Amino acid sequence: MQPIIRTIVILVSPLLLPSCSNALYFYETDKISLLVEARPDSSQPVQGNLGLKQRVALVTPATKNVEGDALSSINSFRFKIEEEPGFNPVTIQSAFITGDAAYCLNQKQTEKAASIVAQSGELQIVTVAPELLQSRRAKAATFIKGLSSNELDTLATAIDKEPGANALSDILLAVGAANSNTSFEVINQKLEVLFGRSF
Amino acid sequence: MATVREATPGTQDLSTFQTVIQQQEEIFGPLISLYNEGSNNIMTFQIGPSPDAAHRVIIDTYIDHPPLKNGFVLICISNCLVSGTIQSVAAYRKKS
Numbered sequence: 001m002q003p004i005i006r007t008i009v010i011l012v013s014p015l016l017l018p019s020c021s022n023a024l025y026f027y028e029t030d031k032i033s034l035l036v037e038a039r040p041d042s043s044q045p046v047q048g049n050l051g052l053k054q055r056v057a058l059v060t061p062a063t064k065n066v067e068g069d070a071l072s073s074i075n076s077f078r079f080k081i082e083e084e085p086g087f088n089p090v091t092i093q094s095a096f097i098t099g100d101a102a103y104c105l106n107q108k109q110t111e112k113a114a115s116i117v118a119q120s121g122e123l124q125i126v127t128v129a130p131e132l133l134q135s136r137r138a139k140a141a142t143f144i145k146g147l148s149s150n151e152l153d154t155l156a157t158a159i160d161k162e163p164g165a166n167a168l169s170d171i172l173l174a175v176g177a178a179n180s181n182t183s184f185e186v187i188n189q190k191l192e193v194l195f196g197r198s199f
Numbered sequence: 200m201a202t203v204r205e206a207t208p209g210t211q212d213l214s215t216f217q218t219v220i221q222q223q224e225e226i227f228g229p230l231i232s233l234y235n236e237g238s239n240n241i242m243t244f245q246i247g248p249s250p251d252a253a254h255r256v257i258i259d260t261y262i263d264h265p266p267l268k269n270g271f272v273l274i275c276i277s278n279c280l281v282s283g284t285i286q287s288v289a290a291y292r293k294k295s
Contacts, residue, residue, distance in 0.1 A: 089237050123206040125239060128218050138225035142249070168246060169203050176205060176226045 026075075027057040028094070050090065052079070124177045133181055140184075140191060140199040141175050144168070151195070158190040201246040203227055206239035209280025213260060213288075216240065216281060220290070221255040230256045233277040233290060240279045256290045265289035 035049040056075055080091045129137065145168070147155065152171065153163035161170040171187075178184035192198040207219045220230055220242055227244035234241050250256075256274060259266075265276050271291040279288040 091237075123204050123239075123241065125206045125208065126219060126223060127207060127211075128215055129222055134222050134225065137222075138249070141226040145246070145248075169201055172227055172246065173203055173205070176223055 025057075025059040027055075029053075029055045030092075030094075032092075052092065054094075124173060126176055127179060129179050133179075133184060136184060136188070136199045137175050137178060140188065141172055143191070143195075143197055143199070144171055144175065147195075154194060155190060158194060159187055202231065202243050203246060204241055204243050206236070206241050209235065209238050209240050210283050212282045213258065216279070217256070217258045220258065224255050225249050229292070230274060230290060232275045233258075233279055233288060235277065235279045235285065238280070250292070254293050254295065256292050258288050258290045260286045261289050262287065270294055 031051075031053040033049075033051040033053075035051075036046065037048070038046045054077065058075070075094070077094050078092070081089075144152075144155070147168075149167075152167040156163045156167040156171055159171065159174055161167065161174065174187060175184070178187060188199055205223060207216065211219070220233075223242060223244060224230055226249070228247035228249055229245050230242060231245050232243040257271075259268075260281060261276075265273060265287070266289075267273075268291050271293055274290040274292050276287065276289045278285050280286075281288065
């Protein structure tokens with residue numbers, strides 16, 4: 001009963017706040033059920049059933065483009081079964097972006113953003129680097145951490161990363177993931193061209 | 200405080216896992232947390248000055264409660280995959 005009341009309150013609340021004409025209301029519930037059935041008869045296999053139910057309610061202000069969709073928000077959802085031997089873990093990722101970030105995108109950008117946001121939980125996998133390469137990476141990282149914001153933006157663009165607030169993180173992640181001389185050389189060459197420094 | 204997260208395979212032995220952490224500390228800055236996710240271990244680093252060689256993180260496995268190490272500060276504890284098996288892991292850093 002309580003979830004129903006909560007849903008009604010959330011859906012009705014926009015009507016009670018007419019002064020907040022630019023507000024956006026978002027409601028999401030996720031329910032996951034797992035059923036495993038085993039029988040005494042050994043000839044019968046163990047059966048399992050995984051169910052997922054997601055309900056999303058969104059009240060959003062219309063965009064200026066009255067002919068198109070009211071895309072002032074983007075909700076992205078991703079369901080992935082990990083490919084591992086034995087029991088396969090299931091990863092469910094959901095992302096939500098709104099405001100100018102969602103409002104200003106065209107259709108192609110929207111698709112790309114939704115895809116990126118939903119996959120942002122995936123981390124790069126790193127392993128041990130050879131000693132000499134590690135020494136070069138460490139020296140390059142020290143130099144990069146001393147760059148100004150503008151220099152970081154320039155370097156980020158040069159190695160196909162987004163300039164801006166996350167430029168330093170993204171560049172360092174690229175350095176950390178450069179596990180061979182070949183992949184590190186891509187960054188090293190940009191450092192040499194842009195700043196006259198080679199590592 | 201900007202942080203970054205990276206994954207490293209849980210099949211690695213303790214020594215290799217520690218080397219990965221120390222190498223990434225040289226790039227990003229100090230390790231602040233560890234945890235296991237699926238078949239990988241996740242490392243979180245704080246972006247900033249990297250610790251020198253004497254002050255990079257060392258990790259050890261433990262049972263029940265992480266032991267105190269003389270001259271070291273406990274950074275974090277977590278259940279991590281070591282050689283493919285979940286174990287309690289503690290990360291320490293030498294006191295400055």
